[in-house]
Amino acid sequence: MSVVTTEKHGNVLVIFSDNPPVNALGSVVRQGLCDGIDQALSDDEVEAVVIRCDGRTFFAGADISEFGKPMKGPDLGQAIDRLEASSKPVVAAIHGTALGGGCEVALACHYRVAVPSAKMGLPEVKLGLIPGAAGTQRLPRVVGAEAALPLVVIGNPISAQKAHAIGLVDKLVGEDSLADDAIAFAREQIGKEPPRSSEGTANQDGVKNPAIFDEFRQKNGRKIRGFDAPEAAIQAVKAAGLLSYVEGVAKERELFTKLMTGTQSAAMRHYFFAERAANKIDGIDPNIDLIPIMKVGILGAGTMGGGIAMNFLSAGIPVTIVELKEEALDRGVGVIRKNYENTAKRGRMTQQQVEDAMSILTPSLSYDDLADCDLVIEAVFENMNVKKDVFTKLDGIVKQGAILASNTSYLNIDEIAAVTKRPEYVLGLHFFSPANVMKLLEIVRGEKTADNVLMTAMKLSKKIGKVAAVSGVCPGFIGNRMLSPRQEQANAMIVEGANYWDVDDVLLDFGFPMGPFQMSDLAGVDIGWHRDPDRIESLRDALCATGRWGQKVGKGFYDYDEARQRTPSDEVRKIIAEFAAKAGKEQREISKDEIRERLLYPMVNEGAKILEEGMAQRASDIDVVWINGYGWPLYTGGPMFWADTIGLGEIVAGLVKHGLPVAKLLKEKADEGGTFNG
Numbered sequence: 001m002s003v004v005t006t007e008k009h010g011n012v013l014v015i016f017s018d019n020p021p022v023n024a025l026g027s028v029v030r031q032g033l034c035d036g037i038d039q040a041l042s043d044d045e046v047e048a049v050v051i052r053c054d055g056r057t058f059f060a061g062a063d064i065s066e067f068g069k070p071m072k073g074p075d076l077g078q079a080i081d082r083l084e085a086s087s088k089p090v091v092a093a094i095h096g097t098a099l100g101g102g103c104e105v106a107l108a109c110h111y112r113v114a115v116p117s118a119k120m121g122l123p124e125v126k127l128g129l130i131p132g133a134a135g136t137q138r139l140p141r142v143v144g145a146e147a148a149l150p151l152v153v154i155g156n157p158i159s160a161q162k163a164h165a166i167g168l169v170d171k172l173v174g175e176d177s178l179a180d181d182a183i184a185f186a187r188e189q190i191g192k193e194p195p196r197s198s199e200g201t202a203n204q205d206g207v208k209n210p211a212i213f214d215e216f217r218q219k220n221g222r223k224i225r226g227f228d229a230p231e232a233a234i235q236a237v238k239a240a241g242l243l244s245y246v247e248g249v250a251k252e253r254e255l256f257t258k259l260m261t262g263t264q265s266a267a268m269r270h271y272f273f274a275e276r277a278a279n280k281i282d283g284i285d286p287n288i289d290l291i292p293i294m295k296v297g298i299l300g301a302g303t304m305g306g307g308i309a310m311n312f313l314s315a316g317i318p319v320t321i322v323e324l325k326e327e328a329l330d331r332g333v334g335v336i337r338k339n340y341e342n343t344a345k346r347g348r349m350t351q352q353q354v355e356d357a358m359s360i361l362t363p364s365l366s367y368d369d370l371a372d373c374d375l376v377i378e379a380v381f382e383n384m385n386v387k388k389d390v391f392t393k394l395d396g397i398v399k400q401g402a403i404l405a406s407n408t409s410y411l412n413i414d415e416i417a418a419v420t421k422r423p424e425y426v427l428g429l430h431f432f433s434p435a436n437v438m439k440l441l442e443i444v445r446g447e448k449t450a451d452n453v454l455m456t457a458m459k460l461s462k463k464i465g466k467v468a469a470v471s472g473v474c475p476g477f478i479g480n481r482m483l484s485p486r487q488e489q490a491n492a493m494i495v496e497g498a499n500y501w502d503v504d505d506v507l508l509d510f511g512f513p514m515g516p517f518q519m520s521d522l523a524g525v526d527i528g529w530h531r532d533p534d535r536i537e538s539l540r541d542a543l544c545a546t547g548r549w550g551q552k553v554g555k556g557f558y559d560y561d562e563a564r565q566r567t568p569s570d571e572v573r574k575i576i577a578e579f580a581a582k583a584g585k586e587q588r589e590i591s592k593d594e595i596r597e598r599l600l601y602p603m604v605n606e607g608a609k610i611l612e613e614g615m616a617q618r619a620s621d622i623d624v625v626w627i628n629g630y631g632w633p634l635y636t637g638g639p640m641f642w643a644d645t646i647g648l649g650e651i652v653a654g655l656v657k658h659g660l661p662v663a664k665l666l667k668e669k670a671d672e673g674g675t676f677n678g
Ligand code: 3HC
Pocket: 021, 022, 024, 060, 061, 062, 063, 064, 065, 076, 097, 099, 100, 101, 102, 104, 123, 124, 127, 130, 131, 132, 133, 135, 273, 276, 277
């Protein structure tokens, strides 16, 4: 039986799709829609049509797994043109997420009804694309160019209420009565000339006020920097006002095809599947019984503890946070409240939500209050003895069957687990700073971590809005381990003669939000410094000795003005030159190409070692870590996918040229002309 079926309800034909999990518009569905509309048009008893989906959602888009393969059956544009051309009214009945091609199907229908919980959007830009089935042309004709711009260019979905307010949805219907309400609504339209979105005129707002396009570019400059698709999306929406519908669709096709065959979209589609693959752990039944997490304990209310707590509070999970001293506890809780208040000030949270979150936070100075937690996350100082001491205590106090996790950045989880009597319940939950903002959660699987403990952490990560990837136990896990060789090269190059701002700029040009020396200034050059100005063993010691501790004191590698704008410093240049002279390093000019190669190729090499040692399950997990935890530009697909696109032979040749080591796996793959990802 086809996944698309029809049901006659008197004079209304319901075309019904049931294509789990998300009703993606694969070839069979597209054919089913065409057949359904043919049936409606050839049956004289049928006077109106409803298109509805079963399962969790209306069509969530084209089937991304078909991209790049030969097209089977009617293309989506052709299929939905047939819906719009129908002489009998066609109504889209929307629940779940009508996204991408799904939103385009809805737009081609003459009317759209939706349940209040539904969402609609055109997220194609997130795959490096623009809508390719006339969405960029129909949407502005229905809601206007100004309202269409954020939907098409940024790609975030909107609620059904918002869609109703801008005219994208005609009627909101009962949450539990969509099927009946849509049929009733369709009946009311019989005998009326169906409105066709390709003939809408709302797009003229962009012609009357063309400044909206530049204003939009300026307002969203940071968000769209480096990405090709958003600019193409702006051009397509603009074209919707200036060109006829048919010419506009041709323009959309031209822009779409260019993006679809480009590297950015390939990289972003790779990332889409990578994020979902990272959730799957080889050899573990995804339906394994999970440990219910109803209450979380956090140890340490410092930079990380507070941020980690916010994730759970925001998800409605009660948190008990424990500190050593009243003062530290008060400060930590104060920071949590201040962060929430700031979010409320920016309108992203109501005051009631702030109070709700704070009301489920219990501050405490006693470990005993953690006894009944289902999960305790330790975020105390980064010192093995301290961690061992803390885990011994926790093991004695926290109920059996509860998970004990460490937020350590580098330390050995197995060594920590070994001090407990429940090593199978111990794992690493490595959050990134600021922990309430950064998307990544590295889940560190200890040698003895039980399967259900690992899967519980994985599922929990989704609940608190994180993107998770699993790492084995090794110093720095996946992310920080790969950061080390990059930092080593950055430090080495500035002593060999590279300008440190050139090193930063190379990474900014590549698409990172900041370079290593900007990062150092932001975090504090003095982190981990021994605080003895007379002991100068590294460049960092030399900077700290002169009070250049970073942005917080207005000077670090750079001088900062009041707007926190950075300027390279002559003083630092001198300190580096003196340091290099003392170290006997000859100075030379280092090109930006060399800087880029020496920063990035060793990271790929370290990634290869991580794979070789089985510390990451798959290359794409490494991409997920670097994109979400360190700002590696999404449009390159992450370090391993990026390496694939430039060629592993090229990476090996670069490493050899710069006298850097080459991992066995990288060499093997390069020799056989292979890639890391598929
Ligand atoms: N094509 C193929 N597979 C898809 C898919 C799609 N459009 N959308 C989701 N899937 C798959 C996922 O890969 C996943 O598979 P898995 O279980 O094997 O890992 C499964 O469906 C479930 O997806 P999620 O885990 O993401 O489920 P959620 O419930 O968390 O989210 C969703 C559901 C909001 C629909 C989310 O999947 C999503 O955002 N999907 C993509 C939507 C999208 O980008 N649509 C536009 C496509 S491009 C397009 O339409 C071009 C057109 O203009 C021509």
